[in-house]
Amino acid sequence: MKQALELNINGLTYDVVVSPREILADVLREKLGLIGTKKGCGQGDCGTCTVLIDGRPYLSCITLALSCKGKEILTIEGMEKDGELHPIQKSYIKNGAVQCGFCTPGMIMSSKALLDENPKPTEMEIRRALEGNLCRCTGYTKIVEAVQNVKQGGKE
């Protein structure tokens, strides 16, 4: 049975009507037009669908929308502020960490979760934090460099 649901996404409140079987990734993309969050494997393996829920990285393709009631969701769209890209996004671009771009939103959200907890991570800490995000293009080296080179530990 469909239910009305209030979702707090990127600081804004969205009203949606969802059936219990709807996953967060689909609600973001299909109902709210927030297509920055991508769908890859659909089963929690590739990390492409990663969003932050209450600051922690979650796989939106295996998260029920209804279970997000009362939580703070941050998607890639919420990273820019007043038209300016977040330091993490700037670093990814500057360090050549974006090729096809499909893994990038998920990578950036996982990077943010890491830097919020640990502003100066070592290479191994970065690789471990991003171990749930697959990239087929870059070979990860530039992504690791991008996270290492984020200015101000990722704070705006």
Added chain:
Amino acid sequence: MHLPQFQYSAPKTSDEVEALLAEQKDKAKILAGGTDLIVQMKEKAHRPEFIIDITGIESLSKINYDNGKGCTIGSATKIENIEKTDVIKEKYAALSKGASVIGSTQIRAMATIGGNTCNASPCADTVSPLVVFGAKVNITSKNGKRDVLLEKFIKNNGVTDLNPDEFVESFTLEEPWPNSGSAYEYMGLRNAMEIDMVNFAANIAMDGDKIKDIRLAMGSVSPVPLRGTKAEEMLKGQVPTDELIEKAAKACSDASIPIDDIRASADYRREIVGVLAKRVIKKALASIKK
């Protein structure tokens, strides 16, 4: 991939969960992190009519250490909290290590200890550590409470002792033995998102230079958690020399009943049981604070 239809509820108390299960019984499934359940539902392996989301019940996600009495861990406690909480790292190191190697960063943020155990996969990384700490599973239903030793709770690959109207509230780990240390290792092809082909946990207490108490548990080499009972008997009351540890490791290898599958052959797994047994026993011994 789409989920089948179901009804969803998110109760706020254990009592509400009990009431829902009393009514819905085996038509319902408990949802915690969803990292197993939702994936399995997408694969149509499960088609519950009702989903009971327990992540909103605060009392189910607490870690409570009572000095001298042991530790109670709520079934909805996130794997990443089990990995990072100081009391688990210090007193139940094998469990913190087991939690730390589950899945990926995201999986550890979502998944729970209740899910990892009740999913009852032979490779579950929290199970072997819980077994060596003598963990009990605290089960509740409208008809009352009961507790079962985790080793007995898991009955087969994917099968637990839970009745349709019951759910797991928490796990109780015994107070660590004085002068003891623990360790956990797994063998797999990848560093993350890996289903291990063998895992091994040890909990050892010393009295002078002799082993006073010991529990060894291996995973992925039997449908249920497997204690290295023969090896434990060999080592208990003895000085753990390299030679004796080697013999004990072989006993663990011989006791294992692995299968051939896509991840490894039974022969290789049997060999690796011996390798990990030695490694983990030595690591556990080395970690005992002088």
